[in-house]
Amino acid sequence: MKKDWPLWEVFIRSKSGLSHKHVGSLHATDEVMAIENARDVYTRRNEGVSIWVVESKYITASDPDDSDPFFEPAKDKVYRHPTFYDVPDEIKHM
Amino acid sequence: MTHLNLEDQFQAKIDAETKIEPKDWMPEAYRKTLIRQISQHAHSEIVGMLPEGNWITRAPSLRRKLILLAKVQDEAGHGLYLYSAAETLGANRDELVQQLLTGKAKYSSIFNYPTTSWADIGAIGWLVDGAAIMNQVMLTRASYGPYARAMVRICKEESFHQRQGYEIMMTMAKGSPAQKQMAQDALNRWWWPSLMMFGPKDDDSAHSEQSMKWKIKRKSNDELRQQFVDVTVPQAEYLGLTIPDPDLQWNEDRGHYDFGEINWEEFWNVVKGNGPCNRQRIQARVKAYEDGAWVREAAVAYAEKKDQRKLVSPKAQAEAA
Amino acid sequence: MIFKYLLQLGDNALILGHRLGEWCGHAPELEIDMALTNIALDLTGQARNLFQRAAEIEGKGRTEDDIAYLRDAWDFRNVLLVEQPNEDFAFTIVRQFFFDTFNYYAHQELTKSKDEWLAGFAAKSLKEITYHLRFSSEWMLRLGDGTELSHQKLQTALDELWMYHGELVQPNEVDLELAKSGVGVDLEKIKPLFNEKIEEVLSKATLNIPTDTWMQSGGKDGKHSEHLGYILADMQFLQRAYPGVEW
Secondary structure, eight states: OOOOOOEEEEEEEOSTTSOEEEEEEEEOSSHHHHHHHHHHHHOTTSOOSEEEEEEGGGOOOOOGGGHHHHHGGGTTOGGGSGGGSOOOTTOOOO | OOOOOHHHHHHHHHHTTOOBOTTSOOOHHHHHHHHHHHHHHHHHHHHHHHHHHTTGGGOSSHHHHHHHHHHHHHHHHHHHHHHHHHHTTTOOHHHHHHHHHTTOSOOOGGGGSOOOSTHHHHHIIIIIHHHHHHHHHHHTTOSBHHHHHHHHHHHHHHHHHHHHHHHHHHHHHTSOHHHHHHHHHHHHHHHHHHHHTTOSOGGGOSSHHHHHHTTSOOSOHHHHHHHHHHHHHHHHHHHTOOOSOTTOEEETTTTEEEOOOOOHHHHHHIIIIISTTHHHHHHHHHHHHHHHHHHHHHHHHHHHHHHHHHHHOHHHHHHHO | OHHHHHHHHHHHHHHHHHHHHTTTTTSSSHHHHHHHHHHHHHHHHHHHHHHHHHHHHHTSSOOHHHHHHSOOGGGOOOOHHHHSOOOSHHHHHHHHHHHHHHHHHHHHHHTTOSSHHHHHHHHHHHHHHHHHHHHHHHHHHHHHTSOHHHHHHHHHHHHHHGGGTGGGGSOOHHHHHHHHTTSSOOHHHHHHHHHHHHHHHHHHTTOOOOOOOOOOOOGGGTOOOTHHHHHHHHHTHHHHHSTTOOO
16 A cells, blocks of 8 residues: 655756766655755755756666676777877877 | 685675675675665664754744754755665665664664753754764765765765854853853763764674674774864863863873763663653654655655546647557 | 835745744655755745845844844734644645745735845745745645545645635735835735636645635734744744843
8 A cells, every 4th residue: 555755866967068967866756746856855055957867767777797798898999098199299289 | 817706706896995886796794784874874864853953943043043954954865865875775765764663773872862952953063963974974985885975975065064063152152151051061961972972882892893894884983982082172172161071181192082981871771762862752753754644645646646647638648649 | 114014024934934944854754854944944044134134224233133033923024824833734735835826926026126125135036936836836736636635634724724815915004005116016916816826726736715705814914823922932032031142
């Protein structure tokens, strides 16, 4: 009979131009309440200009057991980074 | 790659200061310890709202009233962040709250003392929040990611709490004789319970050793207590107030203050439920929970109805088509 | 006269903020606790601004705290509605909804006040009040159209508090005078908007709109219910018991 309020994840854009960042979670019965609760809980100190909420159950996360095949292969691809390349000091704007 | 068993791998991660995240493998005991500790911490924030909330309607100036409202509200927020951190471990807020209401879960014993004068609001901010901060700063480095992150946020917000308390004490200690007396009386009543906040002596502490190994805790109870005494004594001297401990004195050799023996009988007595306000605090939480049930249920029912209407309304169907 | 008007506005905010402060630590859910306290903070902050301005205009060297803490009930100008007890969450929401609706339209008008300070104050406060109205309207719907029990509780609260909502838009002498000079709100002008909004939300919330037309009044002229004395006894205790000191 008793139903708990579902859990939501809250993402806040701290100022215009920045991405939304995960700040925490809260409980709410629907998206309207979730946005308002997020405002009341997570922006009390002027922390944000925009809020996203998503019900926690809709978040899909990568599995820690997949960490090696997922993330290790990117580690040795140094040629993707600008510092990999030698450019003479005289050359500017590159 | 070395072939360590899961538990060894886990400990190796901790030793390497790699944070543990919700989906990572962890020993069941680590999970349980964390849920217990984080939820106790959350309960303490929520119960802690009561003694201070007790003075919101009697705050002596509009400025003080705003500060106190904001501070007690922060505690609700901190409770909420902490329950959320516990929920990442598979606990659920309502179950955790049930444990508080049924007396299964503990919370910080300090909140079982009454706030009998306005100066108590100052003393709580200065001493109780001061003691809590010692503990919380340590916890920002806890091995469990969501807990550490919640603590970072909490510590940031808490930074004004202690200062506002000290400001109240200062105003009163420098005020009229009656105010000074009020301030001294508050210090007399809150000093020892504040020292007790760090928990039993290291030798008698049930969970300490394992928690240190798991880096849920990084300093022992006695270390933190000493640190608190060392920073607080000069603050009391500045106020011109006397700490109620005849054995308190600077020890040149140790480079620390020596202080008197805590009344452990009182400590255990309050932990067991015999403090001056244990019953009232739990009763207040039970009342809020029970009185609020119909409100929480109404909100769920309304959200369900709204969902159903979305499904059956012709407009929604047309839009879906 | 504007001094009295500022007190009317300020006392409403102070007393309602005080009532909401009583919820702090006792609300039905943590998120609601925080939301109610946000509103209490907004209202108490507004009262503080209004009293500072009132003290300045009065020019007798009084402070915001002298005004809040050293007047007795007959000098308080708040409407009777805001001093009514919290009772339960339904009473609190109905009280809030009536007040927010009034406050919203009143401050919308006040942004056009000929008094520059008041216009500026209203523009700033209106942002807070807009959110308050949103919060209380939504809870009216949730409770009214939630469960059978919540509907019944909200209907009871509505029936009990109905007689206090009229005073909000019933002008007294101060209101009339300030409306004439373009400084205050013309209550006759916002009355239809106020009534319309209330009707709209009540019917959306599936509530029966009471038909009683008798409205209690007097608060704005210092004639209060018995509740105010207790509020002041709490609120003013320290300032009265230890006069003339800093806190």
